Amino acid sequence: MSDAIPVTILSGNLGAGKTTLLNHLLREAGDRDVAVLVNDMGDVNVDADLVADGSELDVDDGVTELSNGCICCELQDDLETAVVRLARDRSFDHLVVESSGISEPAPVARLFTAESRAAALYDVSSLVTVLDTRLFLDAFAGDGTPERRGTDEDGRPLSDLLVDQIEVSNVVLLNKADLCTEAELAEAEELVRALRPDAETIRTEFSAVDPATLLDVDRFDPGAVNEMPGWKQALEDADHGGDGSGAHDDHDDHGHRHPDEVYGVTSFTYRRRRPFHPERLAAFLRDLPDGVVRSKGTLWVAGNDHRQVVGQAGPSVRVEAPSPWIASLPEVERDMYRSNRPDLDWHDEHGDRLTEYVVIGTEIDREAIEAALDDCLVTDAEFEALDDGSFDADGPFPNEPGAEAVIREPTPAPNPSE
Known part of the structure; x- marks a missing residue:
């Protein structure tokens, strides 16, 4: 003992x-x-x-x-x-x-x-x-x-x-x-x-x-795989099928969790292999539906070589750029990373670039949110502009390792004394 x-x-x-x-x-x-x-x-x-x-x-x-x-x-x-x-x-x-x-x-x-x-x-x-x-x-x-x-x-x-x-x-x-x-x-x-x-x-x-x-209980187990927040479990449960070649992957209810729909609490995973237009995505994140309690995941933003990790809790939305996409690295480094990660989800054209975004909320309309997110993806013409280097768009997303950005903050509480 x-x-x-x-x-x-x-x-x-x-x-x-x-x-x-x-x-x-x-x-x-x-x-x-x-x-x-x-x-x-x-x-x-x-x-x-x-x-x-x-x-x-x-x-x-x-x-x-x-x-x-x-x-x-x-x-x-x-x-x-x-x-x-x-x-x-x-x-x-x-x-x-x-x-x-x-x-x-x-x-x-x-x-x-x-x-x-x-x-x-x-x-x-x-x-x-x-x-x-x-x-x-x-x-x-x-x-x-x-x-x-x-x-x-x-x-x-x-x-x-x-x-x-x-x-x-x-x-x-x-x-x-x-x-x-x-x-x-x-x-x-x-x-x-x-x-x-x-x-x-x-x-x-x-x-x-x-x-x-x-x-008088022992609940904590740092090695337990199933002990993870809901957004991580949603990613684990999401269907990773689809060929990833079009504007979006096929999706079904494997990416949709039903904690208890009696009270309208549910979650789903939005997964696409097409980049977001930075300005349209920022506008979406600043105006999330009221019922979205928590959303988190990795975003692929056009014109940005870094993975964008977004974290939203209620009225707050923040993003950070922890590291560049492996696909954006020089060939030698890219091959080294890939050899060390045999299970890496790699696409022949896009590499590891991928959006996986979990949304948790009450009375949320999955189809409407997915449609709004799809509208934030780059168009075919914008995708071509990315390929030829003529894509020109700005946004608040960081492009340096470890950099962070605030997309939305809560409205400050009014001061009763003023």
Whole structure:
């Protein structure tokens, strides 16, 4: 039996109820000896004081404080030092790490799973996300209220972070359930299932949940193939048939997932081997249908030698260019890459250039979205212009390795004081 200490990583949007959950777990821990590490973004770690007050613990006795930064990035070294010190200085049964409301949980989990001092002492048992269910529905269910959306201090929309938190979770708490109707809760469950099919969802009020549900289980498996976000599963499930030679590949329902159409939550994969016109594609991404909750994938943009990886969460759309298409590299490099990747999907004419774009949403019209995307593809005349070098079009898509671009951002919330 392993002597590693189990650790639960807790995340969620600001105000969702994470601190309330921590206090609940500490109060109801029973015979369990639980250590808690909390983090806040302010100069004073308010969460640490709240947890200490709520659990009748001192900050120096069972709650370790990290201030002035995010434990998944700026304070990564401090986090590792803190958890190693905890394990060496105190005896406890379980560690709960609360990341701040603007932290991504995946890098925190990697600290405990990669080769490190912390990984030698701990074993991740689960990643838990707490949602303010009403805010979640407002932000992603199509009838959003822009005044309740915002951006973090670095300018990244919180909708992006919220989706990131859900997509790596093993458990999602639909908190503040008393503020939602039964139909709204059911829709929220289906939205979470579409974003993270393998996560367990639990409805809660004031973050009250049986501690055994979070502390006495081992849900996290970094090597499990089926534990992936919904958009990745949609790509895995998509039909990769078709000859890829025309304006688009044939497609059928193999690329269409049906999580539960009672509440209109569904997804599909758009796959084409023809490039997009950059200006028409940018216009489409800036005006996505309201019901699209999440979309992500690789885009082939005409006149651009780099793969475009798009990520959309609610009102936010961003793209990055992680690397050039292999087909665009000099012949020697191209052949080397192909020899190292025998399973690479390669087309005789277009090489690895390909669009694979997953769309997840509520009450979305697949045929209309696909038709709109098809209208963004280059025409035959534009394709000929690409071949002869006379294609002339501009767009916001990056064309340098690692470069990023913002296509659309949420409408800033109005300031009541103005």
